[in-house]
Amino acid sequence: MTMALVARRCGVSPMTVSYCYNQPDRVAPGTLRRVLAVAAELGYPGPDPTARSLRRRHNGAIGVVLGEHLAYAFEDPQARRFLTGVAEVCRERGAGLNLIPTTGEDQDVDRVRSASVDGYIVWTTVDSDPVLGVVSGLDKPVAVHGGPAVPGARVVSIDNRASARELAARAFADARRPAVLSFPFDRDRRPRLESGPDPDLVRFPVTRDRLLGVHDHCREAGFDPALLPVAVVARNDRADAAALVDALLDRGVDAVVAMSDQLAFAVLDAARRRGLRVPHDLAVAGWDDGPDARREGLTTIAQSLHDQGRTCALIALGDRPPSRGPGWTATVRDSTR
Amino acid sequence: MTMALVARRCGVSPMTVSYCYNQPDRVAPGTLRRVLAVAAELGYPGPDPTARSLRRRHNGAIGVVLGEHLAYAFEDPQARRFLTGVAEVCRERGAGLNLIPTTGEDQDVDRVRSASVDGYIVWTTVDSDPVLGVVSGLDKPVAVHGGPAVPGARVVSIDNRASARELAARAFADARRPAVLSFPFDRDRRPRLESGPDPDLVRFPVTRDRLLGVHDHCREAGFDPALLPVAVVARNDRADAAALVDALLDRGVDAVVAMSDQLAFAVLDAARRRGLRVPHDLAVAGWDDGPDARREGLTTIAQSLHDQGRTCALIALGDRPPSRGPGWTATVRDSTR
DNA sequence: CTGAAAGCGCTTACAG
DNA sequence: CTGAAAGCGCTTACAG
16 A cells, blocks of 8 residues: 555545645645545555655664663663653654664674664763764764764763762772772673772773772872772672672772662662661762662762753754753762761 | 765676675675775765665564653563563564654654554553554554454463452452552553442553453452452552552451552552561462562562563564463462462 | 666655 | 656666
């Protein structure tokens, strides 16, 4: 059932049928009525979206590249808030939302390239992600959340380094044995405990910048970053992180900068288990300031992933982004000294 | 940058370039190398996906219609497992995944119809959802999760009525004052406490069937369903349900069939708050048997939303569905007598 | 191994 | 208010 067929049955030309759907005002009322009646009778569902997209050179959809299995993305509260913001803009603008989960395999780039979309959002990934080269060579708008920066793409991110420096100043005040509970360094996501790892070895820019910011503070405070224990989680998950937190506390750590609220909660959980007083025996701080952070009294960097999702969606749809990047503030509560 | 341009620069015809991408074996090795080199030099990113889709009459993508704001879908553990299953199949098959959140407004049907997809999955919705008429008239495969059944679409669902009957038999054993904690009856999602509501007024088939199954048991047990208190939540959320659970318990309810693990947990939470012994003072049962159900000792109907998501995806991609519908079993633990 | 031709289903600027 | 023409970028069966 095509437009041409409807036209023939109506005794009009295909373009008149097209006008009935696209510019009904330009069609005589009687013609319009007749065409739509015949279309309904024939079960013509309206113009084919693919043909329309080709002709208009516009798909009305954006692609969101997630460097994870979808299950992980859905488990991360911040990824969910981000996607909710993206979806909101898509709805407002009548745009489609194509989810493209990738896991670092070869077919990933094909799946990314073969999506019929007008622009891309890339969820925070590693420096060398081949997807970045693909999307930036497509001559379509690209927003990269978090990073890395690539030519032809706009990064939407808070200043992770500056926020980390400020957070470390709060969390490490009066600490004898500070530590970091970190996001993964690389896609391998091997959980481990490191001692003073080199930030330049970290492949995720968000994670690297936060580590660099912590180093900035350490140097100012006269603490050698090479001595800083850094526990690296496999995923941003409160329960998963328990074992690593225990490893830190077993080493006598009394102050932790955690890279998310979720990870900071894991530290608070451990403090509770061990009867440690927060912040006196153990200071903790995180990022995000999600809904639970207030209840838990957590010092944390407030940022709106929802708004960042909205911004990324606008960029991917070809809008000019807000002139200034997303903001952050340190929300100081009782988990730090 | 089009295929025609690459062809001209190479001194070959466009179809030779096309063959380089689609059937490279049919092209002379030298030609192939030259074409790809020129393409790389010119920054040609490969065949345009939209044009390819039009020509092939195949999009390589499915649409998933969610009758909710995305934020709600992401908050529901079962919806997340379902989507994870869908995404898994999409990845295996190299298919795209278009998310189409709808909220009952007029533009919804346009957004659904204008998605360039080969098939649709509709997440459990109300009988009268206009989206159903649209997708079933498109001559594309349609899977409806949960229901309702519509001509031209396949429903993927457990037998909710039978499972409810069996669950009620467990949960209401030795009960003097049984009750139901129910999903919303309709899109309005007005939380309320009803007394013996007529199941035929429920617009969500899943919810209606479960209520009908509970009625089946009540009649067998000689209990008049017209006396059955039914608390209707606004959303499937553990914390949100607390007030309604309190309303039930204030009325002396001593056995609750809840329509999900989440809602059943809300009942367990209330029992804890009030110092009620489960199952002696208060019996509870739910649906889903998610990861937390075991830890909480919950009697619950086990089903795999993940597998149902996979099945729906296969249907939407045009595969024959498994000959028999998804299975369920009652997992009996200590929350019932 | 390569090319001329047809066509996927539609939209748009233009002419009448 | 309506139509003839061109073309969006590609793929495929066919001929050579």
